[in-house]
Amino acid sequence: MSSHPAGGAAGVGDPPLLNIANALTVLRLLLVPVFVVALFVGGGEDVVWRLVAFAVFVVAAATDRLDGQLARSRGLVTWFGALVDPIADKALMGAALIGLSILDVLPWWVTIVIVVRELGITVLRFVVIRRHGVIPASRGGKAKTVAQTVAIGLFLLPLPELLGPGTAAAAATAVLVLQWAVMAVALVLTVVTGADYVRKAVRPRAA
Secondary structure, eight states: OOOOOOOSSOOTTOOOSSSHHHHHHHHHHHHHHHHHHHHHGGGGTOHHHHHHHHHHHHHHHHHHHHHHHHHHHTTOOOHHHHHHHHHHHHHHHHHHHHHHHHTTSSOHHHHHHHHHHHHHHHHHHHHHHHHHOOOOOOHHHHHHHHHHHHHHHHHHSOHHHHHOTTOOHHHHHHHHHHHHHHHHHHHHHHHHHHHHHHHHHHHHHHO
């Protein structure tokens, strides 16, 4: 996620809004509808289009890390990035989770837990930024993002279809265990880091 701080209108010496970091953020947002269309072609059962959806998801997720690195290293931090970056992140992850649940690939309770946490923390982040400034992303938060991305990617891949109908039961079970093992890690990190962020956000208000 980009570390663009929030703010008002650009001032003298501020980086231009039209820069590579913001362009990547906008690209990620524009890729969301492309991803959704690819995911639902053929009712979500077309192997080729599921692979296309997976590829689009990977590219979009990669821009999340890249835009932040470019913004920091090249001094391209803007208020626009602070506003649009988390929206693009949540739109991508939310679209993937909701899409997988609609296709009965992922239980709805998993989607609800992650989406509610992400939306809640996003709203809280904007409140905290306006009153107390930015709370830096923790290592746990970064690990959470990686775990969520990998877990969603594993569920997006049509692994049973790729392995074929003659796949041994042991191999099919191993795939299922891998998917849920990574998702379990993502869920734990999602809840724990969410609680930690709330704690950090409440602390300065209490002070």
